[in-house]
Amino acid sequence: MHVTHLTLHDFRSYESADVALEPGVTAFVGRNGQGKTNLVEAIDYLSRLQSHRVAADAPLVRAGADQAVVRAAVVKDGRTAVLEVEINPGRANRARINRSPLPRTRELVGLVRTVVFSPEDLALVKGDPSERRRFLDDLMVLRAPRLAGTRADYDRVLKQRNSLLKSSRTGRGDRELLLSTLTVWDDHLARTGSEILAERLALTDALQPYVGKAYETVARGASRDDAVIAYRPSFDLDGATTQPELEKAIHAELGRRQRDELDRGVSLVGPHRDDLLLSIGAGEQHLPVKGYASHGESWSFALALRLASYDLLRADGDDPILILDDVFAELDTDRRDQLAGLVADAEQVLVTAAVGADVPVVLAGARFRVGGGEVTRDE
Numbered sequence: 001m002h003v004t005h006l007t008l009h010d011f012r013s014y015e016s017a018d019v020a021l022e023p024g025v026t027a028f029v030g031r032n033g034q035g036k037t038n039l040v041e042a043i044d045y046l047s048r049l050q051s052h053r054v055a056a057d058a059p060l061v062r063a064g065a066d067q068a069v070v071r072a073a074v075v076k077d078g079r080t081a082v083l084e085v086e087i088n089p090g091r092a093n094r095a096r097i098n099r100s101p102l103p104r105t106r107e108l109v110g111l112v113r114t115v116v117f118s119p120e121d122l123a124l125v126k127g128d129p130s131e132r133r134r135f136l137d138d139l140m141v142l143r144a145p146r147l148a149g150t151r152a153d154y155d156r157v158l159k160q161r162n163s164l165l166k167s168s169r170t171g172r173g174d175r176e177l178l179l180s181t182l183t184v185w186d187d188h189l190a191r192t193g194s195e196i197l198a199e200r201l202a203l204t205d206a207l208q209p210y211v212g213k214a215y216e217t218v219a220r221g222a223s224r225d226d227a228v229i230a231y232r233p234s235f236d237l238d239g240a241t242t243q244p245e246l247e248k249a250i251h252a253e254l255g256r257r258q259r260d261e262l263d264r265g266v267s268l269v270g271p272h273r274d275d276l277l278l279s280i281g282a283g284e285q286h287l288p289v290k291g292y293a294s295h296g297e298s299w300s301f302a303l304a305l306r307l308a309s310y311d312l313l314r315a316d317g318d319d320p321i322l323i324l325d326d327v328f329a330e331l332d333t334d335r336r337d338q339l340a341g342l343v344a345d346a347e348q349v350l351v352t353a354a355v356g357a358d359v360p361v362v363l364a365g366a367r368f369r370v371g372g373g374e375v376t377r378d379e
């Protein structure tokens, strides 16, 4: 797939912007803080209804405005659709396809599929487990957009259940009522949590071969067995892998941990406590990346995770749009050339760079200058 036209209104620093794009490589070049990332962030937002930089919507709306609009014409299998999202912080966002409103905004998710490489990716390897959970969940939703609903349901259940557990710590209120309400939330948590867990386990299995292959390519001298990913649940699943088995396992664990949860006033069981373990090494000897790997190895692993996502989405039958946001300045020449070589034949690659010379030669293509609120094509 590729985007042929991007229009912004009051998105980030842009009062308005209108950019015609083509398949192949497009580079946005300009000094720091001129709005290059803002452009690609807009396309990424259309894909997931989430930014790769901020969790909340408010920073996406131009300061002083109360609504932002992102619109893109997207070509998939020769057919064009115009996707649009209206971002209304504090109120419901709205989405349209070919100008017709969608009943639910999240129906837009996954219609554009992006894979973003950015300097923030190092946090995938070095950051908290929440970074890796988000990585898995974003990818899972791009592959199966209906799971955006499951993910939202789980977050809601967790929030409600946590506030119930927290209120129990005050010791006030009817204990019996509390426990029966908790049982209802336990059911919801086990059901939605098991769906997410089953998908994450399957995704980790599907991703592993691609991660090994990508790591072998980006880390000099590595073999495809060197990089390993393993899903680490918050409790022993005892072999459960299917959704019904996992639902039962979560239920049983909730029963075991109930007293603990009531004491601590927080949900201790479920996929929100899990992690994706990353390790590297040769033969039998593998060490966790976090805390052991060098800076270069950590970068290689982060790139491998993104490349693997790209390959997996591609294997599903549709080329996602690749966004390389400010990454080349972060990489040494070898990694830079390797990454460029791997992505050069993608259907659409959008690159941002502060200096034109940072864009590798194999990624020659259309070039835009970004500065002073304007996006101008270099002839």
Ligand SMILES: Nc1ncnc2c1ncn2[C@@H]1O[C@H](COP(=O)(O)OP(=O)(O)OP(=O)(O)O)[C@@H](O)[C@H]1O
Binding pocket: 011, 012, 013, 014, 030, 031, 032, 033, 034, 035, 036, 037, 038, 039, 058, 059, 060, 061, 062, 063, 326, 352, 353, 354
């Ligand atoms: N909601 C907003 N309203 C107005 N301006 C904003 C908003 N959000 C970000 N900006 C401005 O946008 C600019 C940052 O744009 P962007 O992140 O796209 O820069 P960039 O060109 O990619 O820079 P760099 O090369 O440093 O990454 C900053 O000047 C910032 O103040």
